[in-house]
Amino acid sequence: MDDRTSLIELRGIGEKTQKLFQKLDIDTVGDLVRHYPRAYEEYGEPLLIQQAKPGTVCAIRACVTGIPNLRRIKGLSILNISVRDASGGMLLTYYNMPYMKSILKSGGFYIFRGLVQAKGKAKVMEQPRLFSLTDYADRMRCIQPKYALTKGLTNQVLQKAVRQALSAYEFEEEYYPKWILGNYGLIPYREALCSIHFPQDVPALQKGHRRLAFDEFFQFLLVLRQNKGKLSSLPNAYPMRDASWADRFLESLSFSLTGAQRRVWEEIRQDLSGPRCMNRLIQGDVGSGKTIIAVLALLTCVQNGFQGALMAPTEVLAAQHFETIVRYTKQYGLPFRPVLLVGSLGAKERREAYRRLEDGDANLAIGTHAVIQEKVSFHSLALVVTDEQHRFGVRQRERLADKGGTPHVLVMSATPIPRTLAIILYGDLNLSVIDELPADRHPIKNCVVDASYRPKAYEFIARQVAAGRQAYVICPMVEEGEMDGVENVAEYAEKLRLALPDSIRVASLHGRMRPQDKNRIMEEFASGSIQVLVSTTVVEVGINVPNATVMMVENAERFGLAQLHQLRGRVGRGAHQSYCIFLSAIQNKETMERLEILNHSNDGFQIASEDLRLRGPGDLFGVRQSGEFSFRIGDIYADASLLGQASEAVERLLEEDPALEAPANALLRRHLERIASVGVDFRSI
Numbered sequence: 254m255d256d257r258t259s260l261i262e263l264r265g266i267g268e269k270t271q272k273l274f275q276k277l278d279i280d281t282v283g284d285l286v287r288h289y290p291r292a293y294e295e296y297g298e299p300l301l302i303q304q305a306k307p308g309t310v311c312a313i314r315a316c317v318t319g320i321p322n323l324r325r326i327k328g329l330s331i332l333n334i335s336v337r338d339a340s341g342g343m344l345l346t347y348y349n350m351p352y353m354k355s356i357l358k359s360g361g362f363y364i365f366r367g368l369v370q371a372k373g374k375a376k377v378m379e380q381p382r383l384f385s386l387t388d389y390a391d392r393m394r395c396i397q398p399k400y401a402l403t404k405g406l407t408n409q410v411l412q413k414a415v416r417q418a419l420s421a422y423e424f425e426e427e428y429y430p431k432w433i434l435g436n437y438g439l440i441p442y443r444e445a446l447c448s449i450h451f452p453q454d455v456p457a458l459q460k461g462h463r464r465l466a467f468d469e470f471f472q473f474l475l476v477l478r479q480n481k482g483k484l485s486s487l488p489n490a491y492p493m494r495d496a497s498w499a500d501r502f503l504e505s506l507s508f509s510l511t512g513a514q515r516r517v518w519e520e521i522r523q524d525l526s527g528p529r530c531m532n533r534l535i536q537g538d539v540g541s542g543k544t545i546i547a548v549l550a551l552l553t554c555v556q557n558g559f560q561g562a563l564m565a566p567t568e569v570l571a572a573q574h575f576e577t578i579v580r581y582t583k584q585y586g587l588p589f590r591p592v593l594l595v596g597s598l599g600a601k602e603r604r605e606a607y608r609r610l611e612d613g614d615a616n617l618a619i620g621t622h623a624v625i626q627e628k629v630s631f632h633s634l635a636l637v638v639t640d641e642q643h644r645f646g647v648r649q650r651e652r653l654a655d656k657g658g659t660p661h662v663l664v665m666s667a668t669p670i671p672r673t674l675a676i677i678l679y680g681d682l683n684l685s686v687i688d689e690l691p692a693d694r695h696p697i698k699n700c701v702v703d704a705s706y707r708p709k710a711y712e713f714i715a716r717q718v719a720a721g722r723q724a725y726v727i728c729p730m731v732e733e734g735e736m737d738g739v740e741n742v743a744e745y746a747e748k749l750r751l752a753l754p755d756s757i758r759v760a761s762l763h764g765r766m767r768p769q770d771k772n773r774i775m776e777e778f779a780s781g782s783i784q785v786l787v788s789t790t791v792v793e794v795g796i797n798v799p800n801a802t803v804m805m806v807e808n809a810e811r812f813g814l815a816q817l818h819q820l821r822g823r824v825g826r827g828a829h830q831s832y833c834i835f836l837s838a839i840q841n842k843e844t845m846e847r848l849e850i851l852n853h854s855n856d857g858f859q860i861a862s863e864d865l866r867l868r869g870p871g872d873l874f875g876v877r878q879s880g881e882f883s884f885r886i887g888d889i890y891a892d893a894s895l896l897g898q899a900s901e902a903v904e905r906l907l908e909e910d911p912a913l914e915a916p917a918n919a920l921l922r923r924h925l926e927r928i929a930s931v932g933v934d935f936r937s938i
């Protein structure tokens with residue numbers, strides 16, 4: 254079996270299961286072995302009930318006392334069971350699992366594992382997982398992987414399939430030259446892959462993580478370095494010498510640029526009129542005002558008779574940019590003739606947009622990178638701006654350069670990383686930093702609270718809405734039942750509707766919705782006809798609704814701080830005071846301390862590094878800063894030093910053997926060709 258083998262070849266996987274795997278983008282055995290666990294669980298020794306702390310997940314070994322009590326309320330069945338051990342008693346509750354009543358024998362001993370909660374003086378567990386004593390002893394022996402799942406596919410089925418795939422997968426011969434393995438302490442790929450799925454212990458897991466993250470960084474940086482050579486020597490094929498429209502536009506704009514914005518705009522202007530093709534990254538924290546810089550560059554582009562493109566990672570964001578530019582065009586009489594290009598466009602409109610770009614009738618394409626890159630041919634494309642770059646890869650950038658000559662490229666990112674890291678990760682780009690926020694902003698008020706604060710938070714939202722404002726509520730994921738206690742968007746919106754006054758319109762938004770529906774909801778939220786938006790992190794990237802003043806995040810402990818900071822950046826974008834409410838279901842000291850960082854800082858760079866310092870490097874059980882640079886396994890914060898090492902290895906390798914022609918590098922070269930051909934891990938590259 255290899256990377257291309259279909260899943261159906263595995264025992265126990267029929268067409269139905271295959272379809273479920275497809276929902277997770279797993280089509281082949283290769284995809285499956287690279288579906289790394291999302292988290293791990295250690296099954297510790299069962300605790301005495303007295304030791305079980307509310308707010309923590311643990312196991313207890315207890316005896317069922319009395320007769321389980323089964324009630325039905327409005328179609329919901331509730332089963333209450335009292336258990337006890339030598340130290341005390343606990344109440345267990347199961348919802349819609351009436352059959353547990355016959356499984357649990359009065360007087361029998363079992364192991365229950367779940368989140369301990371306090372109800373008054375009593376301790377309770379809801380929906381604890383049940384184990385026999387021997388089953389539990391088995392699990393205690395090794396660390397359990399937890400996978401990203403989809404409805405109908407359990408963690409157990411996934412574990413079994415991965416085990417089978419790993420034993421049948423044909424591994425390549427070691428491809429790194431000896432000095433790389435030795436200098437950076439890398440274990441063989443096979444061992445790393447087995448350890449990442451089924452680690453014997455924490456050190457084994459760390460070693461596996463190290464090898465796989467190194468691989469990912471190394472491959473990414475190698476492509477980046479090879480591109481750099483190509484890009485930095487390109488001449489300026491589209492010189493833009495006249496920027497008088499931009500000057501006039503700035504004079505009539507209702508605000509004036511910050512010093513940092515002005516500096517960055519000047520750098521771009523120099524690039525556009527200079528001798529070389531521009532390849533520049535603007536890095537600026539959320540709300541620092543990157544969009545206006547893009548508008549100035551695009552305006553200069555069309556003024557000089559060329560076409561520009563503005564690409565965003567999501568349809569919602571693309572549509573928002575389109576509206577902004579249309580508004581500016583009308584208000585200030587700008588020479589833009591923009592078209593919107595997104596997947597949900599009807600066939601006829603789309604053909605029309607293509608035609609207008611091809612014959613030059615339109616001079617600006619705004620859309621998602623997928624649509625613009627794949628389908629459009631331009632009349633005279635001279636500038637490409639990509640917003641929120643971390644969702645765009647190096648290879649995509651390369652492909653873009655193939656579109657009609659060599660346009661200038663401007664990349665905008667809010668990923669908070671220190672300069673040293675930025676230089677590695679964006680090695681092929683020149684760097685401009687906007688390190689100043691517009692002066693009119695009120696600092697956002699933050700609070701970190703536990704779940705008991707929820708009713709108060711709802712009241713607060715209701716009051717803000719009554720005052721004409723809007724609110725976001727973020728839940729971690731869409732699928733049901735993936736994690737106990739994790740709020741689910743659709744259900745949550747339902748509950749919230751009941752809790753808020755009827756006059757408030759609540760809608761939900763998540764990544765699995767059809768793009769048309771997402772756009773519609775976002776538009777209604779932007780126009781104010783929806784007041785409360787319950788969402789997954791799809792709103793994380795770039796959305797600008799200045800009237801929204803509340804950001805409430807459920808299960809905040811599940812997010813990386815950098816990501817929470819991005820979410821917070823969705824509010825505080827207008828003249829009204831804004832608020833963030835981070836709700837944490839887990840109240841241990843470490844979690845609260847981590848979240849408290851957000852209270853004390855508004856600086857994305859600082860937040861990410863503090864988070865890293867608190868968690869310590871290589872914290873594999875910690876929260877990934879997902880959303881940033883979609884590496885599958887490497888985390889640019891937690892693995893920052895490994896990233897530096899991979900960069901060093903790439904430098905040395907290319908210095909010694911730029912085209913990888915030496916016999917010692919033959920296997921590496923073959924490996925790189927192979928992964929390029931099967932598309933391995935190129936989601937991140």
Ligand code: ADP
Nearest residue numbers: 508509510511539540541542543544545691797
């Ligand atoms: P981001 O950098 O997160 O992409 P945006 O470009 O969306 O931020 O800007 C956020 C808001 O700030 C927008 O409403 C924008 O019009 C406004 N803005 C941008 N620059 C300034 C400025 N210099 N002064 C006041 N408001 C500004």
Ligand code: MG
Nearest residue numbers: 543544640795
């Ligand atoms: Mg933005």
